[in-house]
Structures are given as structure tokens and as C-alpha cells.
Amino acid sequence: MSAARTPDDALSAEREYMRRAREDLRRMRDHTLSLKAQGGDHVSTEYLKASLHRRAKALEDDPSLPLFFGRIDRLSSTADDGETFYVGRRHVMDQAGDPVVVDWRADVSRAFYQATRKDPFGLTMRRRFGFADGELTSYEDEHLQDSTEPDKTSEILTEEIERPRVGPMRDIVATIQPDQDDVVRLELDRSVCVQGAPGTGKTAVGLHRAAYLLHTYRNRLARNGVLVIGPNRAFLHYIGQVLPTLGEVDIRQLTMAELVDGVPVRGTDAPESAKLKGDARMAEVIHRTIWSHIGEPADTLLIPRGTRTWRVPVHEARDAIEVLRGRGDGYASGRALLPQRLAHRILLRMEAAGEITDDRTQNAVARSRPMKAYVDALWPALDPVKVIMRLLSDPDALAAAADGILNAEEQQLVLWAKPARGPKSAPWTHADAILVDEARSVIERISGVGHVVLDEAQDLSPMQLRAVGRRSAGASVTVLGDIAQGTTPWATPSWPEALAHLGQQDAHLEVLRKGYRVPATVVEFASRLLPSVAPGVAPPEPVRSNPGMLDLVSAGGTRPGVSATRTGRELLDTLTTTVRDISQRVGSVGVIAADDMIDYIESGLEAAGIAFGRSEDDAPLTLVPATLAKGLEYDHVVVVEPAHIVAAEPHGLRRLYVVLTRAVSSLTVVHAEPLPEPLTAS
Numbered sequence: 001m002s003a004a005r006t007p008d009d010a011l012s013a014e015r016e017y018m019r020r021a022r023e024d025l026r027r028m029r030d031h032t033l034s035l036k037a038q039g040g041d042h043v044s045t046e047y048l049k050a051s052l053h054r055r056a057k058a059l060e061d062d063p064s065l066p067l068f069f070g071r072i073d074r075l076s077s078t079a080d081d082g083e084t085f086y087v088g089r090r091h092v093m094d095q096a097g098d099p100v101v102v103d104w105r106a107d108v109s110r111a112f113y114q115a116t117r118k119d120p121f122g123l124t125m126r127r128r129f130g131f132a133d134g135e136l137t138s139y140e141d142e143h144l145q146d147s148t149e150p151d152k153t154s155e156i157l158t159e160e161i162e163r164p165r166v167g168p169m170r171d172i173v174a175t176i177q178p179d180q181d182d183v184v185r186l187e188l189d190r191s192v193c194v195q196g197a198p199g200t201g202k203t204a205v206g207l208h209r210a211a212y213l214l215h216t217y218r219n220r221l222a223r224n225g226v227l228v229i230g231p232n233r234a235f236l237h238y239i240g241q242v243l244p245t246l247g248e249v250d251i252r253q254l255t256m257a258e259l260v261d262g263v264p265v266r267g268t269d270a271p272e273s274a275k276l277k278g279d280a281r282m283a284e285v286i287h288r289t290i291w292s293h294i295g296e297p298a299d300t301l302l303i304p305r306g307t308r309t310w311r312v313p314v315h316e317a318r319d320a321i322e323v324l325r326g327r328g329d330g331y332a333s334g335r336a337l338l339p340q341r342l343a344h345r346i347l348l349r350m351e352a353a354g355e356i357t358d359d360r361t362q363n364a365v366a367r368s369r370p371m372k373a374y375v376d377a378l379w380p381a382l383d384p385v386k387v388i389m390r391l392l393s394d395p396d397a398l399a400a401a402a403d404g405i406l407n408a409e410e411q412q413l414v415l416w417a418k419p420a421r422g423p424k425s426a427p428w429t430h431a432d433a434i435l436v437d438e439a440r441s442v443i444e445r446i447s448g449v450g451h452v453v454l455d456e457a458q459d460l461s462p463m464q465l466r467a468v469g470r471r472s473a474g475a476s477v478t479v480l481g482d483i484a485q486g487t488t489p490w491a492t493p494s495w496p497e498a499l500a501h502l503g504q505q506d507a508h509l510e511v512l513r514k515g516y517r518v519p520a521t522v523v524e525f526a527s528r529l530l531p532s533v534a535p536g537v538a539p540p541e542p543v544r545s546n547p548g549m550l551d552l553v554s555a556g557g558t559r560p561g562v563s564a565t566r567t568g569r570e571l572l573d574t575l576t577t578t579v580r581d582i583s584q585r586v587g588s589v590g591v592i593a594a595d596d597m598i599d600y601i602e603s604g605l606e607a608a609g610i611a612f613g614r615s616e617d618d619a620p621l622t623l624v625p626a627t628l629a630k631g632l633e634y635d636h637v638v639v640v641e642p643a644h645i646v647a648a649e650p651h652g653l654r655r656l657y658v659v660l661t662r663a664v665s666s667l668t669v670v671h672a673e674p675l676p677e678p679l680t681a682s
Helices: 009-034 042-058 107-114 155-161 178-184 202-216 233-239 271-277 281-291 314-326 331-352 359-366 369-378 384-393 395-402 408-414 430-443 462-471 495-502 520-533 564-582 595-607 642-647 652-660
Strands: 002-004 068-074 083-088 099-103 123-132 135-143 192-196 226-230 252-255 301-305 308-312 451-454 476-481 508-512 549-554 589-593 621-625 634-640 663-671
Touching: 009 042, 009 068, 009 083, 009 099, 009 135, 068 107, 083 107, 099 107, 107 123, 107 178, 123 155, 135 155, 178 202, 178 508, 192 202, 192 495, 202 226, 202 451, 202 476, 226 233, 233 252, 271 408, 271 430, 281 384, 281 395, 281 430, 281 462, 301 331, 301 369, 308 331, 314 331, 331 359, 331 369, 331 430, 384 395, 384 430, 395 408, 430 462, 451 462, 462 495, 476 495, 520 549, 520 652, 520 663, 549 564, 564 589, 564 595, 564 634, 564 663, 589 595, 595 621, 634 642, 634 652, 642 652, 642 663, 652 663
Parallel strands: 083 099, 192 476, 192 508, 226 252, 226 451, 451 476, 549 663, 589 621, 589 634, 634 663
Antiparallel strands: 002 135, 068 083, 068 123, 123 135, 301 308
């Protein structure tokens, strides 16, 4: 591997090529903006306008990013001098229609990520570019056909991986590794579950897979699109700029709460109640509740028409109901079809009596007032919100539906403390909203999407997983997570169980083992918790050259004769001094503490004159509650009082594992109380 670290003739030529590529991209966008939408009607015209707007948006140039980050020279069967391709974030072509930059998702680009001397994929050379503020600064060449050149780790690749994290998450398109690339490029029909320890890039892999699928299967995904589901808004804000930098602006990003927003959530369940409401048995309770509303026919259906009254006997009405119940089309669908089924029986009798009939006759009978009254009595219309409200408010209704499924103690955990007066005033919780979504899916069809990317999936309950599964029924999913980072009382114990609730039992399980974010010293320290929180999960294998920094800072601790107030003041003084020093380092800083300590720390930082932002801000120094730290990353992390983080929730050790592994370069632990015992083990 040869490296050029200063400007030379080759680097100047590459910079000139970049300048021309930007000009070609500008011309492509100008051409798109010059087009006028002319559809055959108003709707078609508006659709074309929207398409042109999205196309122009995707062609916007970000001057802070290079249009290409790599180049491949490969052998050609048709050209004596071979072929050269520049690999970048999007396709760029010249006025003749020839490629100037090839999209990283194109088939030809795969060799850039996968080629080795053992399997060069037909390449003679791979060139990686270093860049700053969108300008090429250096390059490295790897001659893949030269067996005499020793293998070396790319300095440019290492620098890009270890570049300071400031602001939102950035794409990894220039640094995708072969194991990550294999997951990204799986075909659309394959569902995949990615188990990855902190820093293995699983979130970035999932987002790049979404971008790859949209590029490769755009026609198939044009109608239903791709949906990304994340744990909270702070996380979605953090990852929000990755897809636009890859030219994809139409992917929806939602939290679980936003996915199932059918009721106004005002309350919070106790952990044991939330866990039970998230249990898959609740689906059976809801199904039984809804289908129990169908009555048993007791009277003959009478339909007056003209001078005659036509009849459908009880046994025929019962048969029609049983057939529709057995179809599995949903409660509302069966209710809508029942009048037609019964009307068809009458139509047969009318034809047997010599009357002339057609479809209009059957429809008239199906819409007649006696038919509507008969169907309403046997198969009433249901509102999913009211169904769940009654189930959670009425002990008798719950007991009838949960008989043999939930015991008496469990039923008490599910019930609200006080009956609700109405849907708007009910004390809805997020777990209740999931139950409403389940009821809605039994009553009516819920529309799905072409592909779902589900991040931090280990934290979802079986009922939450079912809600996601409904949106991906008949489609594929990319499931991302880490069993060791499950922090909810209902966290999944294994991926096969989670995939079963999603309806994706055949999904391919991929384990990412190489850690590209968390440095070795931090991995070693945090992994002391793994035997306690996830005995079967191996720690990541750090591949970074920078071992990172680890500092354990004691603030004095609880001592005989020393008041809690003084101890707290010492902790705060130590923390502010530490944060002020660390803020002088290059890169982002995250101060993470238990949720109930945030206000206290905030007042201390303000009193010390230290500026900071919250987890949803793009500030150089950010104050983060421990429960919102998952998925985020900072160059320098300051963890405050680990023992307090552990004591704050039942899965406190797992929460601490998450918090400790947010660091990219350095981890500093400030504590007055003794460290949790697993961390003191060497």
C-alpha cells in the first residue's frame, strides 16, 4: 500500500476530477429543476411535481462532503487499459450520459468494499481518499494484484473511523467493512437480524441497508416504502442526517409511540403491569374479547320485497357466520361480507321462484333496513378504543375474556385503578396504546410497508413486536440490537423468540463481532459487566489502533461523620472541574447520569458557567439521562455515579453497560459511592 500525504500531480488531478464531478451534479440538478410536470390530469401532474421535487432534493450537493471517497481500477475484457470507477454517495453522469461517479450501492462498487489480495474481485488497484470539509487532502493506493506488497492497515480508513464525533450521526459509507457490506447487500426478500455489541456499527448498517434496498429495488418499494423504527426521538434526531447524505429523503422514521398513536397517552404503568400488558397472552385475550361480540342467530331473517317476504332460516345464517369467521379476514371484513352472504341466499330463492335477478338485486337486499338491523344484532360494529377501554375498566369483562389465560392476580395488574368515563379522559399508557393497536388489527386491516428497519429491538415487548410485525406482514425486516443491552423489564431473552413475535422466524441471524467505535480500554472495563448481564454474549473485538483513555475519578465518597450534603457538593465540584478539563479536548462530550440526578447536575453546570445542551441538541457538551443514552455516541463520555444508575431500575447493570459503551475516545467515571462490584473485578 502506498500513501500520498501531501499535494502532488496525482492529487491535483483527483481534485480537478472532483471539481468536474460537482459541476456535472449541478447540471443534473438544474436539468431536473427545468422540467415541467405535465400529467394527463390534475392528480397525475401533482404526482409528477412531487417526484421531480424529490429527485431535485436527492441531487443537492453538500459541499462539506466529497462526491467520491474511493476509486477502483479493474481489468477489462474490452479495453486494453482497463476501467476506472469513482465510488461515491450518489450516481453522477456527464452530458454524454457516462458515469462520472458510481453510487456506492451499484454492483460495480461492491469490489471497493470486498476486494482483498486473496480475492481481488478483478481489481488492479483500490484508492482511498482522505478529505476535510469536502476537499480531497490525501490518497492511499492498494495494489491488489501485487503479491509482494505487504498488507497494511489503511491510515485513511483508520483516521475516518476515529474522526471526532460532533453533531448528528454520520454515514459510514466510506468505511463499510466486508462483514457489514454482506448484511447491507442482502436481497430484499431476505429478513436479517443483526446482533451487535456496542460499536460494531449495527445501526449504521441498518440505515445503509435501507438506502441500498431503496436504490436496488426502487420500483418494488415505491408504493409502500421503507420505515425506520427507533427507541426515542433523541435517537432518531441523532441518526436523522445519515439517509439524506446518501440521497434518500423519503424514508419515514418513527418511534414505537408514534407508530401506535391511537390514544392520548397520559399515564405510566408500574413495571409489573407494563410487563404483563406486553405479554403475548394479551393478544389472545383481545382476540377472544372481540370475537365474543358475535351473537348466535335465534330468529329467521325476514326481508320484505314487493308483495312477498323472503326468509333465511337460522341454520343458514349460522352457517354463513361460521364460514366468515373461519376465513381469517378480520372482524370488520366478516361483518361487511355477511349481508352479501345472506342476500345471496335470498337471491337463490328468488331465482327458484322464477324472478329475474342480477347483482343490483342482491346489493339492494344487502343494503335493506331489515338486513342492516339483523346484521347489527348478530355482528355489531366495534371501536378498538372502546373495546380496550372496557377491557381495562370492567373486571367482569376482563374475567370473561381472560379466563384460563390470566389468573386473578394478573387480571388485577391489567385493570385500571379507576374505571374511565370516556376514551378521552382514560388514563392511557403506552402499553395500553399497543393493546388498542392489537384490537384494531383484529377488527380491520392495518396497512404495511415494503421493508422495516427496527433498531434496539431487544427492548421491545412481545406485544410491541407484534405491532411491528403487522406493518411488515408479507415483507422483510432488518432487526438490529444487542441482547446484552436489554434494559426494559420485558426485554427479549433471545432473538428466536423476538423473531417469532415479529412473524419472521426464518430471518437470517448475523453477528457483528468487530468493534469500530468503542476503544479497547473502554471495552475491557465495560465488559466486566457481561458475565452478570448477558453470560452468553461475547464482548466486541476492538479493531481500532487508538486504545482510548479510561479515568476513574473519586469524589471522596461517603465517610463517617460527613453529611450527604457535603458529599454531594464534593461530587458536583469534582464533576464540574472534570467536565471543564475534558471540554478542552477535540470532539463531542456527553455527561451521562441517572435520570433523577439530571436536574441536580444541570444546576451545578449552570452555576459553574459551563454551557451544555440536552440529548436532542447538537451541542459540543451534552447532558444525557441514562435512559436516553442508548444508540448515542460521544468522543468523550463522563459517567456520573454508576452505583446510582444501577440502583435506579431493576436492570440497572444492563443500563450501566449501555452508558459505559457510548465513548469513542475516552471514558471518565466520576463517583462518590463505591463502584458496582462487577466493575472492580480485574
